[in-house]
Amino acid sequence: MRYKREMIVWTGLMALLAMTFGAAWLRIGTWNTVISFTIAVAKAALVMAFFMHLPESSRSVRIAAFTAVFMLGILFAISGSDYATRRVDVAPWQPPRQLSPIPPARR
Amino acid sequence: MSAGVRIDAQAEMQVAEQFDSAVQQHQAATFGVWIFLATELMFFGPLFLGYVYGRMHFSEAFGAASRHTDIALGTLNTALLLTSSATMAAATVARKVSARVAVWLLLATALLGIGFLVVKGMEYHKEWDEALFPGARFSFEAAYADGAQMFFFLYFALTGLHALHLFIGVTLTLFFTFNLRRGRTLFANEEKHEILALYWHFVDLVWIFLYPMLYLIQRGGG
Amino acid sequence: MTTASPAEAPPAAGAPREPENYFNRDFSLKSWLTTHDHKRIALLYMVAILVFFFIGGVAATIIRLELVTPAGDLVSDDTYDKLFTAHGVIMVWMFLIPSIPSVLGNFLMPMMIGARDLAFPRLNLASWYVFVAGGIFTLLALVLGGVDTGWTFYTPFSTMFSNTNVILVLLGVFIVGFSSIMTGLNFIVTVHTMRAPGLTWFRLPLFVWANYATSIILVLATPVLAMTLVLVGLERLLQVGIFDPALGGDPLLFQHLFWFYSHPAVYIMVLPSMGVVSEIIPCFARKRVFGYRFMTYAILGIAVVGFLVWGHHMFVSGQSVYAGLVFSLLSFLVAIPSAIKVFNWTATLYKGSITFSAPMLYALGFVGLFTIGGLTGLFLASLALDVHLTDTYFVVAHFHYIMVGGAVMAYMGGIHFWWPKITGRMYPEIWGRVAAVLIFVGFNLTFFPQFLLGYEGMPRRYHTYPPQFQTLNILSSAGASILALGYLLPLCYLGWSLFRGERAGPNPWHATGLEWQTPSPPPKDNFEETPVVTEGPYGYTPEIAIGIVR
């Protein structure tokens, strides 16, 4: 069967989909997010490894594949350092009520 | 094709003038596509950061809003897209043996993509009727109105951008299948087929993360 | 592009018919607008960014004239806001970012690595059309009444309180961003896959290294800007979004996303300039560059650490104190590679045989002004000083020292250095030196007083200001007139040299780069057969001083 590999990976993906769907209904708080994220990473790994042939691509391709993820990680981590340690006391704020709608041409 | 292209006999492929060999051209094309996919992922970046910000600051509102999305259609869509990824991968394998089988598999991939878009359209229609589109018409239970509106702003931005990429993928696949069926293998060659497959798998990868992010927040109640 | 039979090129007056090169092989408009040749696309970019440099310059001139008097008596405050926004948007996205990568980079990168063209020529031409389209949208916005949000588009002003053509400018910059991504992608793939045999990574000239590192930043940072601008546009249309305080959104979220692009963007502007200077100084000092390996690590260091420091723009914006500490420490670390490069350029002069032609004057001018720019950056990186100095003219002076004193000075130096290769003609040497000195003096007179203004507390983007700041502002405006004259001079004599300039041989400076082993101007395919590289770059020895060996 020429497409044995694809069939196996497909069933794996469907199984993971069923798992993440099922796990979502459990009431286990933050663990829900952890599980659904791990399953998503697993699905992504399957697709990248078998469908996108990443392991057998050249080193520079593999670096290119993970650079963007690394950069997003930097964006989340360091801006996260701001949000995690910022003490915000909310102040009342009302958006501007346009007295008359601004004519679309000048928006 | 411009005259500056010479036919590389053994690789049965056209090598553009600035390349020395088909292998060099193939490496450049593959590497170029992967960098393009990296820019696409960075393009989704700000939306993911907005999502993480919203999820941290309005977790109950995001949970309540996520429970308003239709999980059945969402899961069906995920299944469709994962299957389309499998058929596209099968198409690249089939291509090395017989173009005819590859044509059918490519057609199946495109149809699965269209199916996804149709289901997505139905979801949007349902959410529009429920007045969940952010802006003046938005209405939600008062306790979580603000957070929910931000969730749906991100929901429509993320799924809209993904649908746009999928639409481009479907058009390219249909155009490619049309050329392959007409036997123009020199134009619709294996290298382009691989690039199309990589782009398709990328669109699938994005959805693999969007599905749990948007549909599975606190499904089992707060 | 079918190789049309070369149109009868008008032979220069009486000279024997010129050999066919990339420039005179076809003068038809169609051949220029559908060219795949990286050299022609470089010239298309040169013309386009010259137009935008002129428009940005006019806006700057009016701003400097307005600031001569404390009262706002030349233009209204609305117009003033639109002027500094136009100056910012056009100079950053339409001139500085494309200047060295798209003009000198496009022309020289393939030649420096011994290739016939970039990896994707059609993508290269597409990037020019995308650049022009983005530029047209931005100019359209200016014509229809301009935009008054500043080039930083801070929310909620840009999303809810400005009723000028914000969406048009967002669209313009969004489109221009894709031009940068295309150029970056092209360069990265070209350097990875199309180097000449024997040209290993550590034999690459530093200009190629600099453009390679810049392309990595271009490719990774620009998409984030594109989506951030889309989010601002969406929030303007829907009146609702993730930056909207009424919904509990956070204006600082916009600042995080904007500066995540915009700080690496300043390294996009300065890194290629460092590459140009690293080519000029060894050539005119007739000496191998000092510490080549450390220079490449410094270039890559700047590109990588440049992504970690964006928060130093937000020390007083309400960002948490802890995040301020993190960003401040990282900002000091990013200053180290820049310091290493300046020390290495200076050390290259040691035991050299230095001639002070125009490119060398521009390069030394760059080293001087970039050093001042970098050192004043330390003031803004230190937390306590930034509290007083941020959003004042100290910041304006700092980034102009880096961008105008650095990037524009190096761009001018690069244009003069490779002018013989691009046009086959020599520029008039005396005029070249006069212009270089004039620009250096005019620049310092314009921007050094602004450091003092900044310390005294004159805020940025002020249409009117208290009278006590007037003397320094007059000094700055006077300097600006000299600087403007300095920029117009090269326009004249370089234009003149196109027709009357002395013919330049293949290697007038006796430089060692691969690009100098082709006739000037080079033929369409650069090299008859791909050169083989045997040893590292900058193989200069002081004896072969210019002029001694003909």
Add this chain to the structure above:
Amino acid sequence: MSGHTHGLLVQASSAAARFDALMLTLTLITGAMALVLAALIFFFSIRYRKGSKADRSNPPSGAKGLEAAWTLAPLVIFIAIFAWAAVDYMRLYDPPAGAMPVFVVAKQWMWKVEYPNGRREIDELHVPLGKPVKLVMTSQDVIHSFFVPAFRVKQDVVPGRYTSLWFKATRAGTYHLFCAEYCGTGHSAMRGRVIVMPADAFAHWLQQGNTGSGIAAQGFALFRKYGCSGCHSAGSTVHAPDLTGLLGRTVHLQDGRTLVADEGYIRDSIMLPRKDVVAGYAPIMPSYQGQISEEDVLALIEYIRQTGADHDDRQPR
């Protein structure tokens, strides 16, 4: 405006002296670095110009020791400068306990200042000499930035949240107040004055003039004007939650959640009453969205805070 007594900019706050010390040190260090480099370049240019008779034997093209030296030396200096600046910065962000709070509301193109005893001013801020003052600021529209060059302090005023800034004036006089974050057409007109007065003169000034009653008293007046007292006061017949000492109390809500009542909770209950309905009460309260301005919400919150707090100058009910 006070002229420059010494140096370019007068030092009028405790932070200014520390700032100028660090500024001078860094100027000297960077100036020295720049001079050394300029001298080297000038000297090398003269000595090794083409045709000059100078020893050019075996020109070095790299020296590991030297590279390491001019990497580590700047690193050490930079870390020292970073540490000094960080200490001063953290000092700027931790106000002393006894600082006098002043409320500042930034609005497109003016500063509205309000003192604890209710006295209000536009584009003017009077502060006592030698006493720490803490500004609690918010914006009604876009981002502004409260900047007093003479005090060397600046803080962005962000819409939707309170940001604060403190200083201790050390020199009497009148100083510039600028808006430092671009905020539209009137950005450069949004200027004001900070007047530093001796402590007793300030106390006297604070009492006379258009002293409105204290914010809490004003809050109490608004509490009656908008009809809150109709339901929420002790003697009312309507079944509504009691608000005395609400701030800081844990509140049990209809849908089972419990939360600690803070300014945001009170503000949301005024604007979106059905958002957090208290357990055991019907959601009958009308929304005041768009009818109550920012200052009034501030005043109501101060009134509710003051009902709970049992400090001495309790307003007569």
